[in-house]
Amino acid sequence: QVQLVQSGGGVVQPGRSLRLSCAASGFIFRSYGMHWVRQAPGKGLEWVAVISNDGSNAFYADSVKGRFTISRDTPKNTLYLQMNSLTTEDTAMYYCAKAFQAAVGTPPDSWGQGTLVIVAS
């Protein structure tokens, strides 16, 4: 079955960087797009970024564009989210999710357990 094991969260100061990882197993990683979605404490879901199966297409929410980069390492079956210039507004639980199909326009259908990012001085 699909497994997405997340790591890399923690407490970071404003302006600093953090990289999240999502190790995938149980499916053919190179065949599916991947998403990052976040949820601030007590708030709703906010889509962050999506990448196509082959990494050729990636799109971002306006709130993170230019600061965050989604990427994937196919041999390692791992998805990443590089987060730079963090602000307190980025404090949230971050979820990685497998897309339904290869393309960026397909929805998340399996989710990781989440990793908490707290941006505070």
Next chain:
Amino acid sequence: SYVLTQPPSVSVAPGQTARITCGGDNIETKSVHWYQQKPGQAPFLLIYYDSDRPSGIPERFSGSNSWNPATLTISRVEAGDEADYYCQVWDRDSDRWVFGGGTKLTV
């Protein structure tokens, strides 16, 4: 940017039918996906492409998007259905995914 509007809360008695709406400009031209999230848990896909159910999702859960707003219908509601529900669409015009604000279902 594209906006999806959901009621903040819906309350229903056990055994009754709950309907959760998701409104957006010309939403009937988009594919709507629905997620359930219980406290402390990750979301999971409940309905995709308007009305399809992933394997393992009971038939009590159904979706429609023939007119605005799109609707998630939960028949014969159970206490275990108490959760937050989110709709989501892909906005082709902006190449962005959009979530609704979420609806808390109280049973």
